[in-house]
Amino acid sequence: MMIGNALPKSLQDNPELGCWVSFDRPGLIGVGSGKVELGQGILTALAQIAADELAVDPVLVALLPVDTDSAPDEGITAGSQSVEVSGASIRLALAQARSALVDAAATRLGADVASLSCRDGAILIDGQPTGLDYWMLAADVDWRQHVTGNVPAMPVGAYSAVGASQPRIDMAQKRGGAGFIHDLSLAGMLHVRVIRQPFRLACLADVDMAWLQRRYPGVRAVRKNDFLALVAADEHAVHSAHGEAEKFARWEEVAGLWQPAATSGEKITVLGAAAPHAGSPGIAARYSRQHVAHASIGPSCALAQFDAGRLTVWSHSQGIFPLRGQIAKCLGLDPSMVRVIHAHGSGSYGHNGADDVALDAAIVAMEMPGQPVRVQWSREDELSRGPLGAAMSASVEAELDSGGQVASWKLSVVSAPHAQRPGFGGHFNLSSAEALDGARLPQKVDDLPDAAGGGAARNSVAIYDFPGQEVAVRLDTASRIRTSSLRSLGAHLNVFAIESAVDELADLAGADPLDFRLRHLSDDRCRAVLQGVADMSGWPGSHPAGEGRAFGIAAARYKNKGAWLAAVAEVSVDEEIRLERLWLCADIGLVINPEGARSQIEGGAIQAASWTLKEEVRVEDDRVPAFDWSAYPILKFSEIPEIETRFIVDPARPPLGAGEASQGPVAAAIGNAASRALGLRMRDLPLTRDRLVEALMGA
Template sequence: MLDERYSRAHVAHASIGPSCALALFDAGRLTVWSHSQGIFPLRAQIARCLGLALPAVRVVHAHGSGCYGHNGADDAALDAAIIALERPGQPVRIQWSREDELGRGPLGAAMSAAVEAEIDAAGRVMSWNLSVVSEPHAQRPGFGGHVNLSSAEALDSAHLPGKVADLPAAAGGGAARNAVAIYDFPGQTVTVRLDTRSRIRTSSLRSLGAHLNVFAIESAMDELADLAGADPLDFRLRHLSDERCRAVLEGAAEMSGWPGSHGASEGRSLGIAAARYKNKGAWLAAVAEVSVEEEVRLERLWLCADVGFVINPEGARSQIEGGAIQAASWTLKEEVKVEGDRVPALDWNAYPILKFSEVPEIETRFIIDPMHPPLGAGEAAQGPVAAAIGNAASRALGLRMRDLPLTRDRLIEALMNA
């Protein structure tokens, strides 16, 4: 019987360049230049917030600091618009500080996922229940009928969001994304609950709930494999009829020389994990090699992906490997330590990200069949890479780490509680 909980902390978008916007209010018309990911929803909410007719507002996309999701770009745009209305005819430029960018922008949602599972005498899973509790993943401007811009809420509390909903399943879900395991479990049940009590604003961050949900599922699979006395790869394959998922798992294993020569509790080990993004997109399996001394260090990654027909091989590789590096940074380092219902002032010292010197060696292989349509590659790596790192670190330590990020403090806590 397995009954364990897995979690991740709040994560910042941590764009390298802070959010910036220009605005000009002239002859009764407002023009805003922004690097928002959604200029039309932003336009509607700026007009709504400032009491302007929609035709009087124009938002122009301009190149700026990018992100994978909803960062502070929209908020900076409204900031510039508010000042521009007070200074007609004068161009206004707003650029957030580093502290603004890390502390005022929406965060990636904190989450937890509890797994209850049983195996039978033959070492097969006979029951599986996953319960997810998460903050919202979707509070872009206009979503749910709310303005969802920080300065709008500061100007008028009526703009504070009321009921916040999750993304619908047709859009891939938010907290529910990848909560259904890819394995052939009898009686699999999944429950998802949004926790909206906190005043801290959370919104879309690359892969949404898939990062933690896959980490939880694949960590639990390793724990169940241990209970069954089975190799983690063999245990997965005995529960998996999806041939394309089996292929990426076997491919990653072959690339890495699984199971490797390093056993548990030797300070260095391999970990494996797999998922199909949104349960309808690309398949990806990852094997991670980590070393553990004073901290967890990711040494190598082997990635095997099936993204359907690959149109641009180098573009697909960049998406997969970039996503893997970002997932490694979230998994090993990134955490916004909130204080009650506020985010403290943060800089790069208080919110470290993966350094160039810490980027692992990565080998990527694609399984390509021109008869299969393209599936996209941008967010397939997040969950499997996180889980592979967690499984490798737990085997190297000889004890299970279930809470992200896997920082030095968490390592010490796990060792003290062992």
């Protein structure tokens, strides 16, 4: 929300009141936001906040299109920050808008402001209609005024929309088959497929244009250095030609071209001092995960048109303003000559191929002035050519004192980069930008700063009261495989490692894992979610350790400053590990839309379970071979566990984002349950059948 008297960053960057609200359409209130709908229901939540602040029914609120020509620039929709930052900005802006409209009504009526009130846009005096409404009064307000944050927002007790499970406002079109970017169609549109480099900085040695023209006479090739696109009016033809790319396009590697990016070196954080305990019992364990794909069900897609000297791009990017800047820079255009309009994709969990495909479309559109083009990635490209979630490891060294308390704790994280979105670090971070010019490869890569929650460092500091806690984080850029932000970033593996190690220490101390956590924990809200989930699940369950079925428990606070969540998982182990049930207890402060929040928590839990049990990208010689769903299994509907979710609700506390709180605790709870069911510890993700066999053979 607000820190001290400081306005939210979105209001600092976009101070004019008119950026945030419009009364241009009679009977409808347009609300501006730079945060985009990714399937998380943010449009609905923001509409609820706006409705309460203007004292109107939510049906009167419409979120305006997110368009670089008109929307407030709120950066990237990421980090579970939309409700916290954009929601707070909308609340303050609309409180000021309501006050300005009431002041305008008082002037017209010659009435005391204190006698006026609002209901569904109508102005009342002593509870009776005045004949005035917001739309009549809008012309009397100076919408260029800056939002000050000095106008009191509605008190929590006056909320009617917030706290209710309003239906998603973006679903009607989607159910009707017209709500996604894939459904957009422009007159005279051409279809495009890009033949992507099979590995980073691959050089396009030869294109047999004669073969292509004989086989596909209606398909045109657009080549610019190592960028190669196929264009046709017939989408089936261009798709088929793309599938036979190996027959007419030949790639080669130029020795020495690839050079790893520099980093800022290892970052070390020390909290307190550890007391030495010579000969104390302890653990030294390493935990890991492999590269993970975004695996969006709908492949990346973009449309573009270059007309009258201006480029328009339709994209499902999470950050259309940074994307606009990098497209303009890459193509040598002034940013004012590039317009990016957000269109809904079929689900996004971070930096997937949406930005890459937008640049693809822009490059081709620039070659065909006046002609709209549509680029869609293949399933293989979506899984294997977009940025991946980073492979990483976390090693824990910890000791217990004579009383069974943790006496020392050291966590060492080594990770591929998590922060390579367009423009980060001053780099393009777009695959086709590198295809146009290999010199655009990033020369230095850094982790996200602590203020943004960190990347590899995210949730690397344990929430527990461990003395002398030491955390070391180092980025490894040796691999040419492109990695970037994927839901929760480093928190998935870091929480898995921390909570697995805590379970191992509890076993060493002869303590119940829940009791061991509570005696190292002073955070009251974290204690509450742990105790809550224990009560929900009947912890510790009735299954003896090592007999094929068990409970596991874990907890974390996302980014150590966001939502709290505790999870209990029940798993069974036979020929493979199966997740049977999940109990989740979360504290996200004021809950804007309970059903929406539940969907975010449970959706994240299901994805975390899929990552933890199944998902890994196979790597061969530091390259990712093209693959499809057959080589990348995800959790099936038949494997989804029974889930029970409970919120600890305190309307007096500010709302916190729910979208990424599940990833770490659910992974750790599954790992702890599986290890308890087996009677041996599994530390490497995913917990597949092959790793289960390896663990049993090793034991």
